[in-house]
Amino acid sequence: MNIDSIKNGYVIDHIEAGKSFEIYNYLKLGELDTSVAIIKNAKSNKTGKKDIIKIDENLDINLDILGYLDPKITVNKIKDGKIVEKFHPELPEKLVNVVKCKNPRCITSIEQELPHICELTDREHAVYRCKYCEEQVNR
Amino acid sequence: MKHLIDIKDLSTEEIDELINVAKDIMDNRQKYAKKCEGKKLATLFYEPSTRTRLSFEAAMMELGGNVLGFSSANSSSAAKGESVADTVRVIGGYADIIAMRHPKEGAPLVAAMKSEVPIINAGDGGHNHPTQTLTDLLTIQCEKHRLSNLTIGICGDLKFGRTVHSLITAMSRYANIKFVLISPEELQIPDYVKTDILEKNHIEYVETNDIEEYMQDLDILYMTRVQKERFFNEDDYIRLKDYYILNKEKLENAKEDLCIMHPLPRVNEISVDVDDDKRACYFKQAKYGKFIRMALILKLLNFEK
Numbered sequence: 001m002n003i004d005s006i007k008n009g010y011v012i013d014h015i016e017a018g019k020s021f022e023i024y025n026y027l028k029l030g031e032l033d034t035s036v037a038i039i040k041n042a043k044s045n046k047t048g049k050k051d052i053i054k055i056d057e058n059l060d061i062n063l064d065i066l067g068y069l070d071p072k073i074t075v076n077k078i079k080d081g082k083i084v085e086k087f088h089p090e091l092p093e094k095l096v097n098v099v100k101c102k103n104p105r106c107i108t109s110i111e112q113e114l115p116h117i118c119e120l121t122d123r124e125h126a127v128y129r130c131k132y133c134e135e136q137v138n139r
Numbered sequence: 140m141k142h143l144i145d146i147k148d149l150s151t152e153e154i155d156e157l158i159n160v161a162k163d164i165m166d167n168r169q170k171y172a173k174k175c176e177g178k179k180l181a182t183l184f185y186e187p188s189t190r191t192r193l194s195f196e197a198a199m200m201e202l203g204g205n206v207l208g209f210s211s212a213n214s215s216s217a218a219k220g221e222s223v224a225d226t227v228r229v230i231g232g233y234a235d236i237i238a239m240r241h242p243k244e245g246a247p248l249v250a251a252m253k254s255e256v257p258i259i260n261a262g263d264g265g266h267n268h269p270t271q272t273l274t275d276l277l278t279i280q281c282e283k284h285r286l287s288n289l290t291i292g293i294c295g296d297l298k299f300g301r302t303v304h305s306l307i308t309a310m311s312r313y314a315n316i317k318f319v320l321i322s323p324e325e326l327q328i329p330d331y332v333k334t335d336i337l338e339k340n341h342i343e344y345v346e347t348n349d350i351e352e353y354m355q356d357l358d359i360l361y362m363t364r365v366q367k368e369r370f371f372n373e374d375d376y377i378r379l380k381d382y383y384i385l386n387k388e389k390l391e392n393a394k395e396d397l398c399i400m401h402p403l404p405r406v407n408e409i410s411v412d413v414d415d416d417k418r419a420c421y422f423k424q425a426k427y428g429k430f431i432r433m434a435l436i437l438k439l440l441n442f443e444k
Protein backbone atom coordinates (compact mmCIF):
# COMPACT_ATOMS: atom_id res chain seq x y z
CA MET A 1 0.00 0.00 0.00
CA ASN A 2 1.21 3.44 -0.87
CA ILE A 3 0.58 5.20 2.38
CA ASP A 4 0.03 8.57 0.76
CA SER A 5 -2.68 7.54 -1.62
CA ILE A 6 -5.75 6.09 0.00
CA LYS A 7 -8.68 5.43 -2.30
CA ASN A 8 -11.58 4.59 -0.01
CA GLY A 9 -10.93 4.71 3.69
CA TYR A 10 -9.99 6.84 6.66
CA VAL A 11 -7.02 8.86 7.77
CA ILE A 12 -7.10 9.21 11.53
CA ASP A 13 -4.96 12.26 12.17
CA HIS A 14 -3.63 14.22 15.16
CA ILE A 15 -3.35 11.20 17.40
CA GLU A 16 -1.24 12.00 20.43
CA ALA A 17 2.30 10.79 19.69
CA GLY A 18 2.78 7.26 20.98
CA LYS A 19 -0.96 6.48 21.28
CA SER A 20 -1.53 5.02 17.82
CA PHE A 21 -1.07 1.43 18.85
CA GLU A 22 -3.57 1.78 21.68
CA ILE A 23 -6.11 3.15 19.21
CA TYR A 24 -5.24 0.39 16.76
CA ASN A 25 -6.18 -2.10 19.46
CA TYR A 26 -9.38 -0.35 20.59
CA LEU A 27 -10.61 -0.22 16.98
CA LYS A 28 -9.62 -3.87 16.57
CA LEU A 29 -7.80 -3.01 13.35
CA GLY A 30 -5.74 -6.16 13.71
CA GLU A 31 -8.85 -8.11 12.75
CA LEU A 32 -9.20 -6.37 9.38
CA ASP A 33 -7.76 -7.91 6.25
CA THR A 34 -7.50 -4.57 4.45
CA SER A 35 -4.41 -2.35 4.53
CA VAL A 36 -3.69 -0.42 7.67
CA ALA A 37 -0.69 1.84 8.17
CA ILE A 38 0.53 3.34 11.40
CA ILE A 39 2.76 6.37 11.19
CA LYS A 40 4.49 7.24 14.40
CA ASN A 41 6.03 10.55 15.39
CA ALA A 42 4.99 12.45 12.30
CA LYS A 43 5.76 16.17 12.34
CA SER A 44 2.87 18.34 13.48
CA ASN A 45 2.60 22.10 13.41
CA LYS A 46 0.45 22.14 16.52
CA THR A 47 2.06 19.72 18.91
CA GLY A 48 5.45 18.92 17.42
CA LYS A 49 4.80 15.22 17.04
CA LYS A 50 1.74 13.16 16.29
CA ASP A 51 0.70 9.69 15.17
CA ILE A 52 -1.48 8.91 12.17
CA ILE A 53 -3.38 5.77 11.23
CA LYS A 54 -4.45 5.14 7.64
CA ILE A 55 -7.03 2.53 6.75
CA ASP A 56 -7.73 1.73 3.12
CA GLU A 57 -10.52 -0.16 1.38
CA ASN A 58 -12.85 0.06 4.33
CA LEU A 59 -15.54 2.63 5.11
CA ASP A 60 -17.53 0.55 7.58
CA ILE A 61 -15.47 0.86 10.72
CA ASN A 62 -17.29 2.27 13.73
CA LEU A 63 -15.10 5.15 14.86
CA ASP A 64 -17.39 6.48 17.64
CA ILE A 65 -15.01 5.33 20.30
CA LEU A 66 -12.33 7.77 19.10
CA GLY A 67 -14.31 10.61 20.63
CA TYR A 68 -13.92 8.93 23.97
CA LEU A 69 -10.27 8.03 23.52
CA ASP A 70 -9.10 11.47 22.41
CA PRO A 71 -11.45 14.27 21.29
CA LYS A 72 -8.57 16.10 19.57
CA ILE A 73 -8.30 13.43 16.89
CA THR A 74 -9.34 14.43 13.36
CA VAL A 75 -10.84 11.89 10.99
CA ASN A 76 -10.60 12.34 7.23
CA LYS A 77 -12.98 10.21 5.23
CA ILE A 78 -11.64 9.51 1.78
CA LYS A 79 -13.66 8.43 -1.23
CA ASP A 80 -12.16 7.91 -4.69
CA GLY A 81 -8.92 9.42 -3.48
CA LYS A 82 -10.50 12.66 -2.21
CA ILE A 83 -11.30 13.89 1.27
CA VAL A 84 -15.10 13.95 1.41
CA GLU A 85 -15.49 14.59 5.11
CA LYS A 86 -13.35 15.89 7.94
CA PHE A 87 -14.57 15.63 11.53
CA HIS A 88 -13.80 15.30 15.22
CA PRO A 89 -15.56 12.18 16.47
CA GLU A 90 -18.22 12.95 19.07
CA LEU A 91 -18.43 11.36 22.48
CA PRO A 92 -20.56 8.22 22.15
CA GLU A 93 -23.60 7.96 24.45
CA LYS A 94 -22.69 4.46 25.47
CA LEU A 95 -19.52 2.37 25.63
CA VAL A 96 -19.87 -1.39 25.66
CA ASN A 97 -16.87 -3.46 26.72
CA VAL A 98 -14.47 -0.61 26.10
CA VAL A 99 -13.61 0.32 29.66
CA LYS A 100 -14.10 -1.81 32.70
CA CYS A 101 -15.72 -0.63 35.89
CA LYS A 102 -13.10 -0.83 38.63
CA ASN A 103 -15.47 -0.43 41.58
CA PRO A 104 -14.87 -3.47 43.82
CA ARG A 105 -18.43 -3.18 45.14
CA CYS A 106 -19.94 -3.36 41.62
CA ILE A 107 -21.82 -6.45 40.44
CA THR A 108 -19.40 -6.62 37.48
CA SER A 109 -16.64 -7.44 39.96
CA ILE A 110 -18.19 -10.83 40.71
CA GLU A 111 -20.09 -11.64 37.52
CA GLN A 112 -17.39 -11.72 34.87
CA GLU A 113 -19.69 -12.42 31.97
CA LEU A 114 -21.68 -9.22 32.26
CA PRO A 115 -20.98 -6.68 29.51
CA HIS A 116 -19.25 -3.58 30.88
CA ILE A 117 -21.61 -0.78 29.92
CA CYS A 118 -20.73 2.85 30.56
CA GLU A 119 -23.03 5.76 29.78
CA LEU A 120 -22.20 9.38 29.10
CA THR A 121 -23.72 11.39 31.95
CA ASP A 122 -22.00 14.74 31.43
CA ARG A 123 -21.01 15.62 27.88
CA GLU A 124 -19.34 18.88 28.83
CA HIS A 125 -16.87 17.17 31.16
CA ALA A 126 -16.81 13.86 29.27
CA VAL A 127 -17.98 11.92 32.33
CA TYR A 128 -18.88 8.28 31.85
CA ARG A 129 -20.49 6.21 34.59
CA CYS A 130 -20.95 2.49 34.95
CA LYS A 131 -24.54 1.60 34.07
CA TYR A 132 -24.80 -0.73 37.06
CA CYS A 133 -23.14 1.05 39.99
CA GLU A 134 -22.95 4.60 38.55
CA GLU A 135 -19.31 4.99 39.55
CA GLN A 136 -17.36 7.28 37.29
CA VAL A 137 -15.00 5.30 35.08
CA ASN A 138 -11.61 6.41 33.94
CA ARG A 139 -9.63 5.22 31.03
CA MET B 140 -43.11 1.48 35.02
CA LYS B 141 -42.20 -2.16 35.33
CA HIS B 142 -39.40 -2.24 37.91
CA LEU B 143 -38.24 -0.01 40.72
CA ILE B 144 -34.44 0.08 40.78
CA ASP B 145 -33.67 3.72 41.55
CA ILE B 146 -35.89 6.40 43.07
CA LYS B 147 -35.09 8.44 39.95
CA ASP B 148 -37.15 5.90 37.97
CA LEU B 149 -40.26 7.48 39.47
CA SER B 150 -41.76 10.77 38.37
CA THR B 151 -43.00 13.19 41.01
CA GLU B 152 -46.56 12.31 39.96
CA GLU B 153 -45.88 8.60 40.46
CA ILE B 154 -44.44 9.27 43.91
CA ASP B 155 -47.49 11.34 44.81
CA GLU B 156 -49.74 8.55 43.58
CA LEU B 157 -47.90 5.95 45.68
CA ILE B 158 -48.17 8.17 48.75
CA ASN B 159 -51.89 8.65 48.16
CA VAL B 160 -52.50 4.92 47.72
CA ALA B 161 -50.49 4.19 50.89
CA LYS B 162 -52.59 6.68 52.84
CA ASP B 163 -55.76 5.13 51.47
CA ILE B 164 -54.52 1.68 52.54
CA MET B 165 -53.92 2.99 56.07
CA ASP B 166 -57.49 4.30 56.22
CA ASN B 167 -59.18 1.34 54.52
CA ARG B 168 -57.29 -1.82 55.45
CA GLN B 169 -60.16 -4.16 54.57
CA LYS B 170 -60.51 -2.80 51.07
CA TYR B 171 -57.01 -4.03 50.23
CA ALA B 172 -56.98 -7.29 52.18
CA LYS B 173 -57.54 -9.50 49.13
CA LYS B 174 -56.09 -7.40 46.33
CA CYS B 175 -53.16 -9.77 45.77
CA GLU B 176 -54.94 -13.04 46.43
CA GLY B 177 -53.22 -15.82 44.48
CA LYS B 178 -50.09 -13.72 43.86
CA LYS B 179 -46.62 -14.47 45.16
CA LEU B 180 -43.77 -12.20 46.15
CA ALA B 181 -40.25 -13.66 46.13
CA THR B 182 -37.79 -12.02 48.50
CA LEU B 183 -34.28 -12.73 47.20
CA PHE B 184 -31.96 -11.48 49.91
CA TYR B 185 -28.31 -12.12 49.09
CA GLU B 186 -27.36 -10.39 52.32
CA PRO B 187 -29.43 -10.45 55.47
CA SER B 188 -31.64 -7.49 56.26
CA THR B 189 -34.33 -8.86 58.46
CA ARG B 190 -36.44 -5.77 58.85
CA THR B 191 -36.53 -4.88 55.16
CA ARG B 192 -37.39 -8.45 54.24
CA LEU B 193 -40.12 -8.72 56.88
CA SER B 194 -41.53 -5.38 55.80
CA PHE B 195 -41.89 -6.66 52.23
CA GLU B 196 -43.33 -9.96 53.38
CA ALA B 197 -45.80 -8.31 55.76
CA ALA B 198 -46.83 -5.95 52.96
CA MET B 199 -47.60 -8.83 50.60
CA MET B 200 -49.44 -10.78 53.31
CA GLU B 201 -51.62 -7.79 54.15
CA LEU B 202 -52.61 -7.67 50.49
CA GLY B 203 -53.69 -11.31 50.70
CA GLY B 204 -50.70 -12.63 48.76
CA ASN B 205 -48.06 -15.21 49.60
CA VAL B 206 -44.29 -14.98 49.99
CA LEU B 207 -41.30 -17.21 49.31
CA GLY B 208 -37.56 -16.61 49.08
CA PHE B 209 -34.22 -16.79 50.82
CA SER B 210 -32.58 -14.55 53.38
CA SER B 211 -28.84 -14.92 52.79
CA ALA B 212 -26.50 -15.81 49.94
CA ASN B 213 -25.24 -19.04 51.47
CA SER B 214 -28.72 -20.53 51.56
CA SER B 215 -29.29 -19.72 47.89
CA SER B 216 -28.21 -20.75 44.45
CA ALA B 217 -25.70 -17.88 44.49
CA ALA B 218 -23.61 -20.08 46.76
CA LYS B 219 -23.37 -22.49 43.85
CA GLY B 220 -22.25 -19.69 41.55
CA GLU B 221 -25.46 -18.99 39.66
CA SER B 222 -25.66 -15.52 38.13
CA VAL B 223 -28.28 -13.02 39.25
CA ALA B 224 -29.72 -12.97 35.72
CA ASP B 225 -30.23 -16.75 35.72
CA THR B 226 -31.71 -16.77 39.22
CA VAL B 227 -34.39 -14.19 38.42
CA ARG B 228 -35.37 -15.98 35.24
CA VAL B 229 -35.93 -19.14 37.22
CA ILE B 230 -37.70 -17.46 40.15
CA GLY B 231 -39.84 -15.48 37.67
CA GLY B 232 -41.46 -18.81 36.85
CA TYR B 233 -42.53 -19.24 40.48
CA ALA B 234 -43.36 -15.72 41.62
CA ASP B 235 -45.25 -12.70 40.26
CA ILE B 236 -42.92 -10.06 41.66
CA ILE B 237 -39.41 -10.05 43.16
CA ALA B 238 -37.82 -7.92 45.88
CA MET B 239 -34.03 -8.23 45.73
CA ARG B 240 -31.35 -7.23 48.20
CA HIS B 241 -27.76 -7.71 47.10
CA PRO B 242 -24.40 -6.62 48.55
CA LYS B 243 -23.11 -5.68 45.09
CA GLU B 244 -24.10 -2.41 43.48
CA GLY B 245 -26.17 -2.73 40.32
CA ALA B 246 -27.27 -6.35 40.91
CA PRO B 247 -31.01 -5.50 40.87
CA LEU B 248 -30.53 -3.62 37.59
CA VAL B 249 -28.88 -6.69 36.08
CA ALA B 250 -31.90 -8.65 37.30
CA ALA B 251 -34.36 -6.14 35.84
CA MET B 252 -32.66 -6.30 32.45
CA LYS B 253 -33.46 -10.02 32.22
CA SER B 254 -36.53 -10.54 34.38
CA GLU B 255 -40.03 -11.24 33.11
CA VAL B 256 -41.59 -10.14 36.39
CA PRO B 257 -41.23 -6.79 38.18
CA ILE B 258 -38.07 -6.33 40.26
CA ILE B 259 -37.96 -4.10 43.31
CA ASN B 260 -34.52 -3.07 44.51
CA ALA B 261 -34.53 -3.73 48.26
CA GLY B 262 -31.01 -2.28 48.61
CA ASP B 263 -27.87 -2.87 46.55
CA GLY B 264 -24.78 -2.31 48.67
CA GLY B 265 -24.15 1.36 49.30
CA HIS B 266 -25.89 2.32 46.09
CA ASN B 267 -29.71 2.54 46.01
CA HIS B 268 -32.54 1.73 48.37
CA PRO B 269 -35.63 3.27 46.78
CA THR B 270 -38.24 1.76 49.11
CA GLN B 271 -36.45 3.33 52.08
CA THR B 272 -36.70 6.69 50.33
CA LEU B 273 -40.40 6.14 49.60
CA THR B 274 -40.84 5.26 53.27
CA ASP B 275 -39.12 8.50 54.25
CA LEU B 276 -41.32 10.53 51.90
CA LEU B 277 -44.51 8.93 53.21
CA THR B 278 -43.35 9.59 56.77
CA ILE B 279 -42.67 13.25 56.02
CA GLN B 280 -46.00 13.64 54.24
CA CYS B 281 -47.95 12.01 57.08
CA GLU B 282 -46.11 13.77 59.90
CA LYS B 283 -45.63 17.22 58.37
CA HIS B 284 -48.55 17.16 55.90
CA ARG B 285 -46.31 18.58 53.18
CA LEU B 286 -43.21 17.76 51.14
CA SER B 287 -42.27 21.38 50.42
CA ASN B 288 -41.17 24.29 52.63
CA LEU B 289 -39.02 22.20 54.94
CA THR B 290 -35.63 22.58 56.58
CA ILE B 291 -34.16 19.11 56.83
CA GLY B 292 -31.19 18.25 59.03
CA ILE B 293 -29.38 15.06 58.09
CA CYS B 294 -26.88 13.77 60.60
CA GLY B 295 -24.25 11.05 60.67
CA ASP B 296 -22.69 9.18 57.78
CA LEU B 297 -23.37 11.39 54.80
CA LYS B 298 -20.55 9.90 52.77
CA PHE B 299 -21.51 6.24 52.50
CA GLY B 300 -25.14 6.48 53.58
CA ARG B 301 -27.24 5.55 50.59
CA THR B 302 -30.50 6.54 52.26
CA VAL B 303 -29.12 10.04 52.64
CA HIS B 304 -28.20 10.50 48.98
CA SER B 305 -31.55 9.16 47.79
CA LEU B 306 -33.46 11.31 50.25
CA ILE B 307 -31.60 14.42 49.11
CA THR B 308 -32.27 13.52 45.47
CA ALA B 309 -35.95 12.91 46.11
CA MET B 310 -36.54 16.01 48.25
CA SER B 311 -34.73 18.22 45.74
CA ARG B 312 -37.80 17.95 43.51
CA TYR B 313 -39.96 19.89 45.93
CA ALA B 314 -40.18 23.64 46.49
CA ASN B 315 -38.31 25.57 49.15
CA ILE B 316 -36.30 22.75 50.70
CA LYS B 317 -33.22 23.57 52.75
CA PHE B 318 -30.67 21.08 54.04
CA VAL B 319 -28.45 21.18 57.10
CA LEU B 320 -25.78 18.53 56.58
CA ILE B 321 -24.30 17.42 59.89
CA SER B 322 -21.31 15.07 59.84
CA PRO B 323 -17.72 14.62 60.95
CA GLU B 324 -15.25 15.77 58.33
CA GLU B 325 -14.42 12.21 57.26
CA LEU B 326 -18.05 11.42 56.51
CA GLN B 327 -19.07 14.58 54.66
CA ILE B 328 -21.39 14.44 51.72
CA PRO B 329 -19.54 13.59 48.46
CA ASP B 330 -18.83 16.43 46.05
CA TYR B 331 -20.96 14.95 43.29
CA VAL B 332 -24.07 15.14 45.49
CA LYS B 333 -23.35 18.84 46.03
CA THR B 334 -22.70 19.66 42.39
CA ASP B 335 -25.05 17.27 40.59
CA ILE B 336 -28.02 17.49 42.93
CA LEU B 337 -27.93 20.38 45.37
CA GLU B 338 -26.28 23.07 43.27
CA LYS B 339 -27.91 21.96 40.03
CA ASN B 340 -31.35 22.33 41.63
CA HIS B 341 -30.39 25.56 43.45
CA ILE B 342 -31.04 24.01 46.84
CA GLU B 343 -29.81 25.92 49.85
CA TYR B 344 -27.59 23.91 52.21
CA VAL B 345 -25.08 24.34 55.01
CA GLU B 346 -22.51 21.90 56.34
CA THR B 347 -21.57 21.63 59.98
CA ASN B 348 -20.14 19.11 62.40
CA ASP B 349 -22.16 20.47 65.32
CA ILE B 350 -25.55 18.83 65.73
CA GLU B 351 -26.86 21.68 67.89
CA GLU B 352 -25.78 24.60 65.70
CA TYR B 353 -28.93 24.76 63.56
CA MET B 354 -31.26 22.67 65.76
CA GLN B 355 -33.77 25.52 66.24
CA ASP B 356 -34.30 25.83 62.46
CA LEU B 357 -35.08 22.20 61.70
CA ASP B 358 -38.46 20.78 60.71
CA ILE B 359 -36.97 17.33 60.28
CA LEU B 360 -33.92 15.72 61.83
CA TYR B 361 -32.88 12.59 59.99
CA MET B 362 -30.37 10.55 62.00
CA THR B 363 -28.29 7.77 60.39
CA ARG B 364 -25.96 5.18 61.76
CA VAL B 365 -22.37 4.71 60.75
CA GLN B 366 -22.31 1.33 59.03
CA LYS B 367 -19.47 -0.98 59.80
CA GLU B 368 -19.65 -2.78 56.45
CA ARG B 369 -18.86 0.41 54.55
CA PHE B 370 -15.43 0.73 56.18
CA PHE B 371 -12.33 -1.04 55.05
CA ASN B 372 -10.57 0.03 58.21
CA GLU B 373 -11.82 -1.07 61.65
CA ASP B 374 -10.12 1.82 63.49
CA ASP B 375 -11.95 4.45 61.43
CA TYR B 376 -15.25 2.78 62.20
CA ILE B 377 -14.64 2.65 65.93
CA ARG B 378 -13.56 6.28 66.00
CA LEU B 379 -16.61 7.55 64.10
CA LYS B 380 -19.47 5.32 65.18
CA ASP B 381 -20.39 7.26 68.31
CA TYR B 382 -19.59 10.72 66.99
CA TYR B 383 -23.21 11.84 67.39
CA ILE B 384 -25.61 10.74 70.05
CA LEU B 385 -28.94 12.54 70.03
CA ASN B 386 -30.43 12.96 73.50
CA LYS B 387 -33.02 15.10 75.26
CA GLU B 388 -30.50 17.77 76.12
CA LYS B 389 -29.49 18.35 72.51
CA LEU B 390 -33.14 18.79 71.58
CA GLU B 391 -33.58 21.70 73.99
CA ASN B 392 -33.76 24.36 71.28
CA ALA B 393 -35.62 22.21 68.75
CA LYS B 394 -39.05 23.14 67.39
CA GLU B 395 -42.12 21.73 69.11
CA ASP B 396 -43.17 19.99 65.89
CA LEU B 397 -39.76 18.66 64.88
CA CYS B 398 -39.94 15.22 63.27
CA ILE B 399 -37.04 12.94 64.25
CA MET B 400 -36.44 10.16 61.76
CA HIS B 401 -34.05 7.21 61.48
CA PRO B 402 -34.03 4.38 58.91
CA LEU B 403 -33.34 1.87 61.73
CA PRO B 404 -31.77 -0.21 63.09
CA ARG B 405 -30.18 2.34 65.36
CA VAL B 406 -27.06 1.57 67.32
CA ASN B 407 -26.18 4.41 69.69
CA GLU B 408 -26.99 7.49 67.66
CA ILE B 409 -30.35 8.14 69.32
CA SER B 410 -30.46 7.76 73.08
CA VAL B 411 -33.44 5.77 74.35
CA ASP B 412 -34.48 8.77 76.43
CA VAL B 413 -35.70 10.36 73.17
CA ASP B 414 -38.05 7.47 72.40
CA ASP B 415 -40.87 8.82 74.55
CA ASP B 416 -40.62 12.31 73.10
CA LYS B 417 -43.59 13.00 70.85
CA ARG B 418 -41.19 14.24 68.19
CA ALA B 419 -39.62 10.77 67.80
CA CYS B 420 -41.07 9.34 64.57
CA TYR B 421 -38.70 6.49 63.80
CA PHE B 422 -40.89 3.62 64.93
CA LYS B 423 -43.84 5.08 63.07
CA GLN B 424 -41.53 5.41 60.08
CA ALA B 425 -40.96 1.65 60.08
CA LYS B 426 -44.72 1.13 60.02
CA TYR B 427 -45.14 3.56 57.14
CA GLY B 428 -42.56 1.45 55.29
CA LYS B 429 -44.95 -1.47 55.13
CA PHE B 430 -47.77 0.67 53.71
CA ILE B 431 -45.70 2.26 50.99
CA ARG B 432 -44.41 -1.20 49.99
CA MET B 433 -48.03 -2.35 49.75
CA ALA B 434 -48.78 0.57 47.43
CA LEU B 435 -45.70 -0.21 45.36
CA ILE B 436 -46.49 -3.93 45.00
CA LEU B 437 -50.01 -3.01 43.85
CA LYS B 438 -48.71 -0.52 41.33
CA LEU B 439 -46.13 -2.89 39.86
CA LEU B 440 -48.48 -5.86 39.67
CA ASN B 441 -51.15 -3.83 37.90
CA PHE B 442 -48.70 -2.47 35.39
CA GLU B 443 -49.68 -4.63 32.46
CA LYS B 444 -53.42 -4.63 33.02
Ligand SMILES: [Zn+2]
Binds near residue numbers: 102106131132134135
Ligand atom coordinates in the same frame (compact mmCIF):
# COMPACT_ATOMS: atom_id res chain seq x y z
ZN1 LIG C 1 -19.81 -0.60 38.12
